Amino acid sequence: MDDVARCADLLYTEARLIDRQAWDDWLALYLPEAEFWIPAWESEHSYITDPHNEISLIYYADRSGLEDRVFRLRTGMSSASVPLPRTSHMVGNVQARKLENGDFAVDASWQVTYFKHKKTHFFAGQYEYVLRPQSDGSLRIAKKKIILINDLIPEVLDFYHV
Template identity: 40%
Template sequence: MNTAALKKASSVSLSRADCEDFLINEARLLDEARFDEWLALFTPEAHYWVPSEPNQKSPLDTVSLMYDDRRLLETRVRRLSSPKIYSQEPRSRTSRIVTNVTIESAVNGVTKVRSKFVMVEYRREEQRLFAGTYLHDLVLIDDAIRIAFKKVDLVNADAPMDGLVVPF
């Protein structure tokens, strides 16, 4: 997170329960296809990363399944909101479970949160199962929790993937 956002972020540490409630709400927004509301959870400087390899250390060293800054997230949401998005005809239906929420650290107003997730995507009479670990950097800005960084480590990140459109 850049210095301007850090200055705006509160130095108050978030509780595990607050973080868990936030992550459950994030999952609900995605499951209900409320993508504009989901996008609003991110800070202007946020990054969203889905590595393509287990234990990938940096999004800059190799290709990622997704690596979006805020501008690319806005483009992704605009595409998902379009009635003419062929890759979502018919629209995916998803269900996410978020669990095992732990706080890894809380330094300078940034709370690093680890959790496990399972996401089921159903589309065109096929069901896909995704599972893995979420890593969130959460900040409190104007009394609201925001995502400064989100990493999605898929269990099968290095397996062949059919078009990934819906965010995790």
């Protein structure tokens, strides 16, 4: 399997695991130090660039933020997530390039359809990943930046929506 196919396979696997709500397997795709970021838009065609000093839609500096969200889902401590929506993630236009340090920079387009409370909604945008090869030959997520193109968030936005 070539590098682009390996990278695309990881993105497709992540989408499938979220749709199946296989949270432990999904979290295992992320390195402990993995950053997860959805920047906010500051104008029609530009978004914030500094998650530490500007407002983000979601920002976790490492995987522990995602682990906390999963804990809240499982324990019912996230009232906005009860019930969890049914989701369908579509990922396409995957492009990957190898970086000097051996990691892969991966870009892709995405769309998520979700159904909750008898309503269907859509989110869409672009992904920017950094994937890191592991000693066993697998790839894991070192960084995920999600550019959300929607102007309106109809109810809530959480990691499983993107």
